[in-house]
Amino acid sequence: MRILLVGAGGVGSAAVAIAARRSFFETMVVADRDPARARRAVAGRDDRFVAASVDASSAEAVAALCREQRITHVLNAVDPRFVLPIFEGAYAAGVDYLDMAMSLSRPHPARPYAETGVKLGDEQFARADRWVDAGRLALCGIGVEPGLSDVFARYAADELFAEIDEIGVRDGANLTVDGHEFAPSFSIWTTIEECLNPPVVWEAGRGWYTTAPFSEPEVFEFPAGIGPVECVNVEHEEVLLIPRWVDAKRVTFKYGLGAEFIDVLRTLHKVGLDSTAPVPVGGVSVSPRDVVAACLPDPATLGDRMHGKTCAGTYVTGTGVDGLPRRVYLYHVVDNEWSMREYGHQAVVWQTALNPVVALELLATGAWTGVGVLGPEAMPPKPFLDLLTAYGSPWGMEER
Numbered sequence: 001m002r003i004l005l006v007g008a009g010g011v012g013s014a015a016v017a018i019a020a021r022r023s024f025f026e027t028m029v030v031a032d033r034d035p036a037r038a039r040r041a042v043a044g045r046d047d048r049f050v051a052a053s054v055d056a057s058s059a060e061a062v063a064a065l066c067r068e069q070r071i072t073h074v075l076n077a078v079d080p081r082f083v084l085p086i087f088e089g090a091y092a093a094g095v096d097y098l099d100m101a102m103s104l105s106r107p108h109p110a111r112p113y114a115e116t117g118v119k120l121g122d123e124q125f126a127r128a129d130r131w132v133d134a135g136r137l138a139l140c141g142i143g144v145e146p147g148l149s150d151v152f153a154r155y156a157a158d159e160l161f162a163e164i165d166e167i168g169v170r171d172g173a174n175l176t177v178d179g180h181e182f183a184p185s186f187s188i189w190t191t192i193e194e195c196l197n198p199p200v201v202w203e204a205g206r207g208w209y210t211t212a213p214f215s216e217p218e219v220f221e222f223p224a225g226i227g228p229v230e231c232v233n234v235e236h237e238e239v240l241l242i243p244r245w246v247d248a249k250r251v252t253f254k255y256g257l258g259a260e261f262i263d264v265l266r267t268l269h270k271v272g273l274d275s276t277a278p279v280p281v282g283g284v285s286v287s288p289r290d291v292v293a294a295c296l297p298d299p300a301t302l303g304d305r306m307h308g309k310t311c312a313g314t315y316v317t318g319t320g321v322d323g324l325p326r327r328v329y330l331y332h333v334v335d336n337e338w339s340m341r342e343y344g345h346q347a348v349v350w351q352t353a354l355n356p357v358v359a360l361e362l363l364a365t366g367a368w369t370g371v372g373v374l375g376p377e378a379m380p381p382k383p384f385l386d387l388l389t390a391y392g393s394p395w396g397m398e399e400r
Contacts, residue, residue, distance in 0.1 A: 001025040001364045002070055004095075006056055006086055007077035008032035008041040010187075010300030011100070011143075014345040014353035015077060016041050016049060018391070022357065024364040029069045056082040062089025071095050073363065075356055079190050080104050087124060087138060096136055096363070098356050100143030101190065102237050105197055112198050113212045119200065120240045128373040138373045139359060144312045144332065145171055145253075146237035147355040147376055148388070148395075152314035152330035153238070155381035157246045160328060164248040164318040169238045170329070172222040172229035172256030173310040175336065175347070177302050182264060185302065185310070185348040189293050192274045195257065195265050199233035202243045202251040214262055218254065222311045223398055224333040229256035241375035248318075268292060303346030306336045310347045315400070327400040334393070342392075358387050 001024065005012055008030050019028055031054035032038040038051035052069070055061040056078050062085065066074065074090040076083060076099040083103045090097035102121035109117065124140055131138050141147055149169045157164060177183040184191055198210035214232040221228050231254035242251050257265075268274045273292050278285035313331030320326035336347035343350055359376070362368035367383040376384075385395055 001360065002027045002072045003029065003360065004062075004066055004069060004071040004074045005030045005077055006032075006054060006062065006074065006082075008034075008038045009077070010298070010345070010349035011353045012077035013041040013300065014343065014350045015075065015357055016045065017343045017345055018350075018354055018357045019360075020045050020049070022361060024361045027069070029065070029071065031065060057085050059085040059088035059092060062086050063092040066090065066093035066095050073098065073360060075360065076100070077353070077356075079187055080193065081189075084123060087127075090138070091127070091131065091134070091136065094134065094136065097138040098142050098359060099140050100147060100352060100356060102140050102146075102240070104193065105235065107198050108210070113210055116200060116208050116210055119208060120235065120237050124373050132372040135371050137363075137370050139363075139370070139379075140373060140375055141237045141241055142356050142359045142376050143352045144355050145169060146241055147352075147359075148332055149238050149312055149314045150241055150376040151379075151381045151384050152395075153242045153246050153248075153316070154377040154379070155385060156314065156316040156328065156330060157248075158381060160320060161316060161318045161326065162321050162323065164246070164316060166250040166252065166315075166317050167242055167246065167248045168251075168315045168317075169236065169253045169313070170220045170222075170231055170256070170315050171254070171312050172220060172226055172231060173308060173348075174226045174229075175306055175308040175310060178305040178307070180297060180302075180305070182260075183297050183299075183302055184261075185299050185306065185346065186352075187293070187299065188296050189289055192265065192268065192289055192292070194235050195255070196269050196274050197235040199235045199253070200239045201233065202239050204249045208240070214257075216252075216254070220254070220256065220315070222256070223329070223331055223396065224309055224311065224335075226309055226311055226333075230258065231256045232262070237375075242377055245375065245377040299346070300349060303336065303340045303344070306340075306346050309333050309335045310351060312351065329398045329400055330395065331398070332388075332393070332395045354388070354391065354393060358384060358391060361387060
């Protein structure tokens with residue numbers, strides 16, 4: 001296995017640190033538009049790791065680098081603006097592809113808070129037949145959310161439930177950052193995209209539909225001392241992926257943002273600072289959202305000032321295999337102090353990066369196989385969960 005990792009930011013650099021402890025691959029080429037950042041990501045690693053530069057917006061550039069380095073698998077670790085060119089570049093080079101976020105959505109032009117327009121991943125699924133015909137795999141949404149949360153959904157369906165009423169992905173944390181009143185622990189560009197777009201819900205007999213941002217608030221009790229966090233509907237890939245492979249009456253995604261975070265996002269939207277369309281400023285054109293991102297600290301640099309834990313998980317309700325009502329929360333918690341001490345990376349980016357490395361190892365060993373455009377729930381869940389534990393980061397389950 002020869003891996004091209006596109007993106008040497010927080011998640012990409014954490015993936016390098018995780019993969020460096022494993023032996024399943026021959027080479028990992030770490031490529032970024034900034035060659036210095038790629039070199040920093042591989043500094044001090046063994047000679048399996050190679051730094052390179054690439055324009056992630058160019059499918060041709062991605063394909064050329066794949067051919068030059070004899071790549072077998074591309075791992076996309078940049079923000080979702082670049083999903084399609086990297087996805088197309090991998091296809092053109094005849095290699096397998098993994099990402100942690102899918103192609104972007106576009107709201108319904110007339111009824112954005114009732115009907116879906118272009119959904120997350122639609123543009124990738126539209127190309128699925130080509131990947132099948134080529135005998136290649138595009139494994140999409142294999143971060144933590146989406147990713148591990150989808151594996152949990154499949155595990156619940158296979159092992160725990162006879163019938164599922166709702167699969168609800170629930171994400172919460174108690175993280176704080178010293179010295180910053182507002183410092184998102186993940187890419188603000190991506191956070192704005194998923195939080196201000198119309199959230200999608202799936203229901204049997206109705207299919208996918210949308211609601212208003214931050215709808216259906218609920219207080220969810222998170223484990224490991226995190227405690228109660230108010231969660232709201234947010235657009236996320238799980239709702240678009242899980243119903244394709246797992247039977248359930250309803251699928252939702254709710255994120256524990258907190259009132260202050262929601263107020264900041266609403267304000268950005270009110271004044272147009274969430275827009276990606278360039279505006280003229282002093283003779284140059286700039287994207288307002290890019291300006292917001294540039295004004296905030298890089299999430300990858302916050303680890304030594306961050307405290308607390310982050311939790312990703314899947315809450316499943318329905319009828320258990322014994323015929324009785326059942327509610328379970330399958331989850332994965334990372335303590336920032338632990339991830340910084342063990343890997344030198346903050347908890348949120350480390351947790352995201354862990355899962356595609358686990359998936360790559362399963363593909364290398366043949367425990368996971370497939371062709372076409374697939375989500376994690378299309379794969380057997382137990383090998384993934386067993387290997388996740390073997391990586392030293394076990395998952396948990398609570399009966400509710």
